[in-house]
Amino acid sequence: MVNVGIIGGTGYTGGELLRVLAFHSKVEVMAVTSRKEEGKEVWEIHPYLKGFYDLKFVKPELRYFEDCQLVFTAVPHGEAMRYVPQLLDAGIRVVDLSADYRLDKETYEGVYGHRHEGWRDAVYGLPELHREEIKKAELVANPGCYPTSTILAAAPLAKMELIESVIFDSKSGITGAGAEPTSFTHYPNLHEAIVPYKIVSHRHYYEMVQELKAFQEDIRIHFTPQVFPGSRGILTNAHILLRGELEKEELEKIYKEFYRDSPFIRLQEEVRLSYVRGSNFCDISVNVGGERAVIISAIDNLVKGASGQAVQNMNLMLGFDEADGLMFPPLFP
Ligand SMILES: NC(=O)c1ccc[n+]([C@@H]2O[C@H](COP(=O)([O-])OP(=O)(O)OC[C@H]3O[C@@H](n4cnc5c(N)ncnc54)[C@H](OP(=O)(O)O)[C@@H]3O)[C@@H](O)[C@H]2O)c1
Structure with missing residues (x-):
């Protein structure tokens, strides 16, 4: 032990x-x-x-x-x-x-x-991008919850330098704001509402820039976060304007290849927060219409977006199997 x-x-x-x-x-x-x-x-x-x-x-x-x-x-x-x-x-x-x-x-x-x-x-602790460096690191900086969901949605296309621009539209459960109550998280201010905030100025944007520009220097990135009245989960719609058109099969092939050795990425036809709740999975669905690809990702912000990913990093650092203690199914419904 x-x-x-x-x-x-x-x-x-x-x-x-x-x-x-x-x-x-x-x-x-x-x-x-x-x-x-x-x-x-x-x-x-x-x-x-x-x-x-x-x-x-x-x-x-x-x-x-x-x-x-x-x-x-x-x-x-x-x-x-x-x-x-x-x-x-x-x-x-x-x-x-x-x-x-x-x-x-x-x-x-x-x-x-x-x-x-x-x-x-420190090494940026997104195992799907930095697995080998994490294994040797003394200090791993676990990514933000929004950056986990957005970077994983766009990285395969950025690596191929196929992105003209990307708009990340992300919706998060309210545990992302931490356990301390505030007027923003107060029930009457939030229930039956989806609340956009820091519409063009969220700090997590800079992690997206850092990681995606490492693949494709000239990529243009935009990000708008919102909260919905649930406790867990981040659903990101990544609207990607492509350099030229792609068929869905080509897109699927790019994502399958990029995430070939990543046990927590599941390519799905249909993505829902309730299919990842309580788990360390990031579910991704790829869709395309002409020059616009819509990549949808879903994570549990407290697991793949924080503590599960931290344990995934710990596993790599300690020489365990990356999935040790983490390969449990989501909680549905
Ligand atoms: N919530 C998410 O979905 C999420 C996702 C990714 C990353 N993160 C990041 O993870 C970190 C923790 O987030 P959280 O949501 O768990 O926050 P939280 O619910 O507000 O909890 C903060 C914890 O830190 C302790 N703490 C606060 N100030 C401290 C200090 N100066 N010295 C030692 N302990 C201190 C608190 O306990 P005491 O005050 O009793 O010591 C508490 O246990 C944050 O940096 C956050 O941005 C959060």
Whole structure:
């Protein structure tokens, strides 16, 4: 058994890490933190985990993680950078779920509007794109939830340099906003509504630019996020204006080939959030009409969009099978 730890265990992604890791036969969660709930049992904060852990929340202090080989940092951006360098200096590998290490330092400081006080080089943790680098990494920057769904939808065509421009229209469940209630997530403000927000200015855009331009420098990218009144899931419609026309069979061949060795990508005729709920799958359907391809992707934002993907990265880093502990079916309906 390999010992792992979690900094930020009371939030949505921390809770989901605990849920997903309860299935894993090769790792044990040794330490999990909360400043507000220190001393409480895991099940007191996450009652759905009762019976799975005999573990109490501790303060986020290095001494609790000294016997861990790997730690997940599941804290807000700007906070992970306070812990990551200490962990790395102690020889502990890290999967950071925040935005602190996903972009280069200069872009990060411009986009997030504050200085980066704990810079370290990291590998962008999208296994379908960076599998071999992740295996060797000390620090993996787990991607944002929207970038996971959008980049996976467009990468195969970007790699072939077939994209004129792409518009990502994404709809997310509200757990993407974290566990702290706000007026934005307040029930009457959200129910029976789909709410566009940060319509042309969401920070996740820069991850899409970073990853897709690495394939195709001149690609033009647009992104509009929305939330719907559900808890989990991101559905992305990627409207891709192609350089010339493609047949559906050609498109299918490109996607099949690109994702040949990717156990969590499922090419489907029909894509629905309810077909991926609770799972680490990213379902993708490819459609084309003339010069416009419409690639639809669906993920569970807390699993493939966060904690499941973090465990997938952990598996690669620790030399396990990429799918260890993660190959469970979605929860339907
Ligand atoms: N929610 C998603 O779908 C999603 C998807 C991808 C990535 N992410 C990213 O993952 C990270 C966690 O997101 P979340 O949704 O789980 O957030 P969350 O629900 O707000 O939880 C945040 C957690 O971090 C802890 N925390 C906050 N400030 C801290 C600090 N300064 N030091 C130590 N612990 C601190 C909190 O516990 P205490 O305050 O008790 O210590 C809590 O356990 C964020 O960076 C987020 O952007 C989230």
